[in-house]
Amino acid sequence: MDASVLISTAALRHNVRLVRDRIAPAELMAVVKDDAYGHGLDSVLAVLLDEGVTRFGALDLPGALRVRHQAPDSMVFAWVFDRGDDLSEALQQQIDIGVTDVPVLERVAAAAAVAGTPPARIHLKLDTGLHRAGVLAGDWERFVNLAAELQRSGRVVVSGLWTHLAEESHDDDSRSIAEYREGLAIAEAHGIRAATRHIAASAAAYAREDARFDVVRVGAFLYGIAPGGGVGPEDLGLRPVMTLRAPIRHIRRAGERTLAAVGIGGASGILADAAGAVSVALAGSRYPVVAVEPTLLLIDVSGADATVGDTVTLFGDGSAGEPTLQNWADGMGTIGEEVVTRLSSLIPRTRID
Template sequence: MTARLHVDLDALEANIARVRATVSPAELMLVVKDDAYGHGLEPVVRAASGAGVVWFGAFDVRTACAVREAVGEDARIFAWIAASRGDLEAAVAARIDLGVGDADLLEEIADAARDAGSRVRVHLKIDTGLHRNGVRPEQWPGFVSRAAALHSEGVIDVVGIWSHIAEASDAEDDEARGVYEWALAEAEAVGLRRMTRHLAASAASFARPEFRYDMVRVGAFCYGIRSAGGPSADDLGLRPIGTLHADVVEVAGQYVRVDLGWLHGLPSSLRLRSSVGTPAGSRQLIDIGRSDSLVASWPGAGAGDTVAIYGPGAAGEVSATDLAELIGTIGEEIALRVSPLVERRYTRR
């Protein structure tokens, strides 16, 4: 297979600088879940660390440990899914900050910390309405009281309060923020103070300053993936870092066949909806097969010519989110569909 994803590390660093300037004085946590949104975990976190990022959001413990191995001991790494006792033991050993949105998990973390003789940093999660593994408000007072007791015991160190918001409408997000503010007050009332507060992700971190608090968790925008239905990447001051290329493998009359299909991540629902970039400019994507696809041909087309499916160099600078909007999804999904079998190539200017 000749398809490859070119990842521009200079663009990544420029996006990081743009995000940090926008959200300052709040800290940036770079979210690197799902293999850094499909761009390749190790090269991304090394570049980000070199650009001054000190907080990484890793989703699961396995990814968090891989980040620790890549960037060393100085980074702060946050994971919010620990699926087993083995995960907890690995997290304790690697000094991972753990997000806790469940009373049973809080006790399991405390047990793992006691067994290891190590104090674990935790961030308590309130469910503000998105229902993504947070503690329900009616259970929150008891939850933070228990966390404060374990903090006093010396087995955990409560260092943060966090949540997710839907980013579906300003009104819903305002209501969620009200719940979050209440949760902060309840935690302070039981003696939990000097905590890092983090609520906003990409869109809210740019559009709603009051949601930034002490830190924002940004993934998509750092990779230059704008929100569906939102401002353009140019308007946000961001650059897509990934360009998906495939080579022409056959010229067949009015079509060329390119070496990329749905098996390797190109959504079949894009057929006849999207255009791609070719040496002769924009051409329609005609059909998407299992391992290859058809594109409208151009004069002089030949095997080995390169087609850009999305990213800088694609037809009209088509982005992952542009493709996503054609089929009613989000840009992150397009990026994450690219198969791990597609080679990642890393470039700098």
């Protein structure tokens, strides 16, 4: 056996239902960027579609086109574009485009001007404080005006108005929400009405009713990944979806210690920071990770009854005594998303339950 990622379909369904109950009547846009946060896009999409999810956030165009292939009738949203991206392909495939500045708006309009291309469905982004992307409040009116002109020409349809809350403090988010409301009023004054409003990711969508508007873009919570900083998935009623396992390849005595080499390492995406910071489980007991090598993890199994071929659980839902992803993230001083999105796509993802 090699390393394997097990995906709990039951946990994923549970989280989807929990989040949807919580955010109703707002609708869920399931964020499936980075191969569904490392969980494997195809299986995750199959479950989400079966649960009746109809909106997907894919980050970039290659991801959006993959989603479109599997979800021909859904709304698929992408918001990061490279210079080389073929926007006419995006329009042909009816991808909803997050427009973050004038150059992207102009590229979209140019692609939509080609005969036979359907109008571009665009979502205009206001930067309300995160400063990652989006149009600043001072430039918003000019931007909205340009989009309204393009809408009148029939090249684009403004189907969304959005921002991304920083989720760093309640007060900052409140300021962002107020700024966003002003942005909505300006858009309305320029004739942009009936556009879908969306501003919140997992944490704000969960915590704040005033951040939900029409749609929320939720990624981490669907996979049972909590924000950390003392808030674990169980505090929110979420269930971890991923279990990561690998076999013991060999066992060596090293002075006083017995070290087992487990068949997964840095080349498969295990962060070097795991050494000395996290533990793994073997037969329900925990053993510390002492080193991360390119293809192996060394764990200290002194005193354990360990045999070559035994399966080690790196993290799971904790129900069999194993560490959770949250334990790993906390141990390494990072967030769960950082751990799972780095895992190599070469590790097979297998659905369980």
